[in-house]
Amino acid sequence: MTSTNLTSLDQLRVLEAEAVHIMREVVAELERPVLLFSGGKDSIVLLRLAEKAFAPVALPFPVLHVDTGHNFPEVLEFRDRRIAEAGHQLIVASVQESIDLGRVPEDDPTASRNKLQTRTLLDALEAGRFDAAFGGGRRDEERARAKERVFSFRDEFGQWEPRAQRAEPWALYNGRIRRGEQIRVFPMSNFTELDVWSYLALEKLELPSIYFAHEREVVQRDGMLLAVSSVVSPGESERVEKLSVRYRTVGDLTVTGAVRSAATDVRAVIEEVKASGISERGETRGDDRTSEAAMEDRKREGYF
């Protein structure tokens, strides 16, 4: 082996080392962290990074799922199995419950609950007295994220102030907060969508089946392919088609679009991602397309 081979490192391992360092900093400096887990591919990577960071001991924090009630059954099944197998502690915060308790108004049960999630998330963080929450957010997702800090400080209302962010030079993170305040932590800030897929392949991680090509009844709506389900029924002018599709993200059923695909394993998905000309959110997240600044607004309110 040449010396270069010894010292050169694959970028996935560099990103992994960075994420693990971030997670250990949080556990060392904050009192009650929690890890957000949706069963989607980013949170699968996040969970894996956490397991590696704290091995050989059990995760020093619980896992929290904000359940919109608009779920893919495959994802829920996967979530329960994955968490149980690893023996982690799972907390489920339900948007339906927030609605039933009158914490958030819902006008239309078939509309996206992405906006409603924020209340449920904030309530769950408060109930658990969590002072730090790990999320799988990536800076390549959209512009508001591109300049968000790794340790993203939130005030006592969970709100983000993009103009008052703490400087974050080197890898020196400042986790100091007052009681009632919290930080959102993004260990995967520097991963791209392609890195996530490559890492899934590298670590041979299991994914919910909806990430791979499968036959599904879909309708075309607003330029997206939406799965027909209990919360998405075809409109009068809409035609139901059975297509081979896969998902690029998992989210609220009413706004998460599928893409046509023939990819049945991670390698094939990676090839499709490389060839694709459309970003993940633009293609498959209906709510973010409504306004360019949609994400920034939601983040200010306390969204992840």
Place this chain on the structure above:
Amino acid sequence: MVATATSADPRELLRLATAGSVDDGKSTLIGRLLLDTKLLLSDQLAAVSQGKDGTPDLAALTDGLRAEREQGITIDVAYRYFATPRRTFILADTPGHERYTRNMFTGASTADLALVLIDARAGVVTQTRRHAQITALLRIPHVVVAVNKMDLVDFSQARFDEVAAQARTLGENLRLPELDIVPISALDGDNVVDPSDRCPWYAGPPLLEILETVDVAADRDTDQAHLRLPIQWVARPQDGPRVYTGQLAAGTLNPGDEVVVVPSGATTTVTSVETLDPDRPMAVPPMSVGVTIADDIDIGRGDLLAAPHSRPPAARELDTTICWMTEQPLAPGRRYALKHTTRTVRATVQAINDRWDPETLEIFSDPSSLALNDIGRVSLRTSSPVLADPYRRNGVTGAFILIDEHSNDTVGAGIIREAREVKAVIEKRRDVTWHPSALDRANRWRSLHQTGATVWLTGLPASGKSTIAVALERQLVSSGQAAYLLDGDNIRHGLSDDLGFAPGDRAENVRRVGQVARLFADAGVIALVSLVSPLRSDREVPRQLHVAAELPFIEVHVDTSVQECAKRDPKGLYARARAGELKGFTGVDAPYEAPQDPEIHLDTAETDITAAVAQILDALDLRHDA
């Protein structure tokens, strides 16, 4: 340097920071890199307004948050991602204006490579210099200069050569690494990704190829003898050994390696190394690792594993360069939390030695404070040790941030120029143990019929310290007491003849005089110190030293107004300082911090010398009660 990537090679990550003045075309260039590496996704393109002739407005692509978009400038660090088959890139896009120097500093702090943009028409301008200076300060290992807008100078080789010569001179002055200089047109794409046929005289590679081939692996310090592993968190499994985790800052780690634990000094052997990568048994920077060791020793967060023969000092005196990041200025005497690797301590600002003005690039010595975006040399003293290396030797163990303990905000980022152990004060040095004298103090004092003590007179120059001290000494000696005057001016001719009047030197002078006074007092002599000693934190050092040694310490504030001192001015120093001939003169352009709670406060407007001497004699309990 150029190594062709084979599929077996790992795909390296390159972090780069852009720097360029407004309108040099920085945003356009980034947009061009993203577009031409085909990673600009089509919906992001659609979200961007179209420029003239239907081509996308490249600059708008990389602009950030809405409020900033309205102002039309990028004001924070924004991170961009792109990749080629050979490498992936993280680009920190930072604004160029002096108002955002702190963002530039942050963006550059993690960079492997600095990309400096120059407008071919303008050549090297102030903003180019600003970026280059920050690049030099942060020791970014690779610097590429892109001479942009070559289309507007008709791809003139002569103009390029002029600009390149300016850049090289700048690089030499700042001792930057060797520059790669490329003529480009960000707007049209010449020499960005593909070679341009519009400047046949340029034989070098296009910009992207340079970015793809600079040797990043060689920048990592993998010398085993330089091992640095700051301990981050300790896993304590119920069965099995404790696992010490951290991110490797330098060196390599293998099972069987001998390591020393700093600061305790215990040595042990590494028994296992978890690199997180099953294919790599050996850890190299910047891997996050978990190690187990052969011995059962107590190691916690903030400790560090080092190679046995090159451990870092447990330093409490730091000579640093700080970029100040908040509105409220940095000033001597202020205290902050200092986070260095995985250790957070308190630090007091001892002195600010100079200030670099980010707007004019001028350097001022002995400033009273650092303002937002200023960069300056600052001496810090920490409450407990930090295991620090100079930044030039290690970018991890040489860096720190300052945190305001009230707002919790990160207010400064610093690099360590020199880290020193403090030999005195309560903390004992481990390598030099105090040799106890055969005679104990009680014996010695009894035979002298006297108790040792230190009287420390502080006050403005010409306040009357020496006059009082001389009278006091005479009185003591003539009544049969052993007393000795350590006069500031006289000390400067011997003990401290290597020191000047910069704040760091003053602190050192105070420390030395304090040590000498303590020895005199211990011997049973009454040490009289007459020293301006303007800073509270400096004076705290001799006081603590005496407290620890259980020796009386009497601080006397000789309080005379500046006006009165300047009127007396026996040596003509105030006049010279006011005329600007003397810099850093206490009472004129350097601060004097009056003691808050001195043992004796002498208001010289109301007390004459005899009364002052009597008051001090009163405070001294001269009889030794055996």
